[in-house]
Amino acid sequence: MEKPPSRLLNNTPAPDNRRPTLIRRRDMKMARSPHAYVRGNTAQYYDWLHSLPGQRLPRGPEIWICGDCHVGNLGPVAAADGTVQLHLRDFDQTTIGNPTHDLIRLGLSLASAARGSSLPGIVTSHMLQHMLLGYQRAFFPGHEEIFAKPAVVKASLREAQLRSWKSLARDRAIDGRHAIPLGKNFWPISPTERAAIEEMFADPAILTTITGNDVPDTTQRPAVVDAAYWVKGCSSLGLLRYAVLVEFNGKRRLLDIKEAVAATSPRYPRVSMPRDNAKRVLQGASSLTPALGGRMVARRFMERGIFIRELMPQDLKLEIEQLRMEDAVLTASYLAYVVGRAHARQMDAGTRSIWLTELLANPAKSTGTPQWLWNSVVQLVASHEAGYLEHCRKYAQSE
Known part of the structure; x- marks a missing residue:
């Protein structure tokens, strides 16, 4: 018909x-902010990653990873029994690969959100440190009940639980x-x-x-x-x-x-x-x-x-337009916990223990964050900032 x-x-x-x-629409969306550019440019992330010697990053177990683990690819998801929880929700780039790649991609996304919210660099440092702590907590059962949810997650889950078919049709x-x-x-x-x-x-x-x-x-x-x-x-x-x-x-x-x-x-x-x-x-x-x-x-x-x-x-994208200083560290920790939960469910107890030992080895003395994570995010922020400005220049010239 x-x-x-x-x-x-x-x-x-x-x-x-x-x-x-x-x-035209893609270019316009990516020119809106550095955070939007990071979210829309998976290719540049992996171009940078491919240029690194493999031994510079921890090698994790062979599990399914998201592959494009930025903040916008997490959000409330409804299960068949009606329960709603925060989960990974986009799998175009999913593959059996190194879980480290998901963590660095999430760290880059959070750092970009912090810069877009005019938060000082020390907040980004604390976010990366607590991101790994949150990820680690997912590997030990029983933490869901005692893990405080940040305000942005609470608001998103509350909105999702109140939605109906009329809400979806209206949207x-x-x-x-x-x-x-x-x-x-x-x-x-x-x-x-x-x-x-x-x-x-x-x-x-x-x-x-x-x-x-x-x-x-x-x-x-x-x-x-x-x-x-x-x-x-x-x-x-x-x-x-x-x-x-x-x-x-x-x-x-x-x-x-x-x-x-x-x-x-x-x-x-x-x-x-x-x-x-x-x-x-x-x-x-x-x-x-x-x-x-x-x-x-x-x-x-x-x-x-x-x-x-x-x-x-109830299926929504987690939207973080502005990251508040008082909520930034908890947000980073909780989102990493969600990613860790998705990774951990694919590992047995022995694999979990080996992976956490490898992941958290040799933390930097000043921040407690492993040097590989800090260096990766810093280099990627610089790379994407330059890429974003060049993208904006070309977009302005095409106007």
Whole structure:
């Protein structure tokens, strides 16, 4: 079923002319602040990392890592039983690699947030020290109850728990007819894309997995109510990304379809991982955040690998526009704890002990922070600051 012609008369690019607008939007978002530049530039992080001799960083166990562990890729996630906790929530770059890479990426993100909030350098020093202490606490059971949550996390979790389907529809500006509005964030799709989406969702098994229904009603096929190309994040450039509204078993559900591409993050050699990138993303998500991985499926779509998840009202991105001095150290410690929890669940007791010993060895006398972490973050902040200014110069020249 095609959309009415009136819905295609918005000021949005045609399906075959998305790239120029996407490039412009990506560049504009990354020019907003150094923190936004860090969040949107995974490639520069790994370019720097590849230039280092491997022995300069601790070598961790072979586990699934996020691969793009910045602050914006953490946030509240709803489990099937309705509980909401802070978790890793983005796995495009997930791979079986060195967990040190997640810690440095998080440290860079926190340091950039501190600089963007005009906090003094001594606060960044304390943040990195307590970040490792928080990460370490995740390896010892029973700390969730006594680990104080920072104000920004409490506020995010409180907001998530109060949200409903109406909240999600309001955020996405879905109208009373439950249509996806075309405009700034949603663009029209081609008849070929629409047909491929409808064909894919004709399989009830997809919705059964995503929604957690044990026994599908095979007499009732999912109905695609509406679909649009979704302009979201800096990684949308050139990739397939769709928002799809479906009706299944009497309920309307909003689904996210996202193309999976090869990870930039380095993997350990000679480890076994799915060759299909969508299956890699699914396996990494299931290992790091089971509450989210259990609500995802991997499929082939228009000859590309994609993964699908339902957008739950409680699933939010952790937004830190301003990092307050009184909350900065606790925030760094708690976010590292969340990352540590995702890493630790993949290790047995012996591996945990060996990894922590390696990770915390040879702390600097002045700060207690291992020299490899401090040096890495300092060099990366300098590298990204220069990259950010150059990005802004080129963006201004193109105006």
